[in-house]
Amino acid sequence: DGGITQSPKYLFRKEGQNVTLSCEQNLNHDAMYWYRQDPGQGLRLIYYSQIVNDFQKGDIAEGYSVSREKKESFPLTVTSAQKNPTAFYLCASSSPAGQNTEAFFGQGTRLTVV
Amino acid sequence: AQSVTQLGSHVSVSEGALVLLRCNYSSSVPPYLFWYVQYPNQGLQLLLKYTSAATLVKGINGFEAEFKKSETSFHLTKPSAHMSDAAEYFCAVKKASNTGKLIFGQGTTLQVKP
Numbered sequence: 001d002g003g004i005t006q007s008p009k010y011l012f013r014k015e016g017q018n019v020t021l022s023c024e025q026n027l028n029h030d031a032m033y034w035y036r037q038d039p040g041q042g043l044r045l046i047y048y049s050q051i052v053n054d055f056q057k058g059d060i061a062e063g064y065s066v067s068r069e070k071k072e073s074f075p076l077t078v079t080s081a082q083k084n085p086t087a088f089y090l091c092a093s094s095s096p097a098g099q100n101t102e103a104f105f106g107q108g109t110r111l112t113v114v
Numbered sequence: 115a116q117s118v119t120q121l122g123s124h125v126s127v128s129e130g131a132l133v134l135l136r137c138n139y140s141s142s143v144p145p146y147l148f149w150y151v152q153y154p155n156q157g158l159q160l161l162l163k164y165t166s167a168a169t170l171v172k173g174i175n176g177f178e179a180e181f182k183k184s185e186t187s188f189h190l191t192k193p194s195a196h197m198s199d200a201a202e203y204f205c206a207v208k209k210a211s212n213t214g215k216l217i218f219g220q221g222t223t224l225q226v227k228p
Contacts, residue, residue, distance in 0.1 A: 004157075031214045040123060042204065043158075043218040050214070058215070090157055094214050100146045100165055103216055105157035 002027045006091050006106035012114050013078070013085065021076045021109045023091035030095045032074040033103065036060060037088040046089075049074055078111065086113050118207045120219035128227050133177075133192040135222045137205030140186065146208040147188045148216070149179055153201050161203075164188060175199070200226045 004025045013019045025032065031050045035043040045058030049068040063082025068074055074093075078085045088110050092103040121136040139145060147164035162173025169181045179190045188205060205219040 006157075033215070035218075040220060042220040043216075045215060045217075048215060088155075092158075092216075100163065100208075101214075102148055102160045102163055103214075105150075105159075107157045108155065110155065 004091060004093055004104055004106035006089075006109050008109060009107065011109055011111045013111060015113055016080045018077055018079050019111065021078070021089055021091075021111070023074045023076065023106060025072050025074075025091075025093045025104075027093055027104060028071070028095070029093035029104070030071070031093060032068070033092045033094075034058075034064075034066065034074070034076045035090045035092065037090060037108075043090065046076065085111055087111060118205050118217055118219040120203075120205050120222050122222055123220060124223045124225065126225040126227060127195045129197055130194050133190070133195045133199065133224065135190040135203050135205075135224065137179075137188045137190065137219060138186055139188065139205075139207045141207065147179075147181065148206045148208065149173065149177070149188075149190050150204045150206060151175075151201050152204065152221075158204065161190070195224075195226045197226050197228065200224055 034046040049055035094103040149161040150158040
């Protein structure tokens with residue numbers, strides 16, 4: 001079955017640690033996105049990538065980093081510079097990016113700082 | 115800048131009653147429009163999307179939305195609410211460009227009372 005897989009589903013991080021959230025898709029989509037979800041704030045775009053080896057900052061990129069070495073993978077690293085990382089993180093993909101095509105979402109990763 | 119506004123962060127209806135979730139967008143050019151549903155601790159699932167082929171769009175689970183350019187609105191409706199419709203609903207707009215970024219509203223939590 002085609003889809004987007006995020007792992008892990010739950011992640012706990014100690015303060016000062018970097019953690020990496022995995023996102024893999026087998027939909028052959030060119031574009032991939034990372035969103036952060038906080039209660040009452042909807043979804044906010046962290047980073048997006050339209051093609052392999054290229055990515056752009058979204059609205060809240062500070063404290064995060066990404067890579068796009070393969071078409072099917074778009075991992076997100078939450079660095080120690082992110083002041084308030086506790087949130088629900090959603091990965092999405094779509095193709096082609098510029099047309100009326102919807103984004104498909106993974107099941108999310110809930111990150112908690114302990 | 116494009117934005118989307120969902121009026122009402124919480125909507126409560128009785129089972130069998132009409133569901134109306136409001137969404138207004140700001141754009142000089144009609145964007146691509148989407149409604150997504152999210153169940154607790156899950157990703158987003160597409161309900162429907164505006165394709166410009168018809169102003170009244172039918173989606174899954176009995177939902178539909180009407181695009182009204184004069185009102186810059188894309189409200190979501192369902193004639194008769196079911197308990198299983200209780201979830202969070204997001205309206206989203208997508209620029210007609212090559213980035214494919216989705217801009218989300220704040221979300222509306224739908225409560226269905228027995």
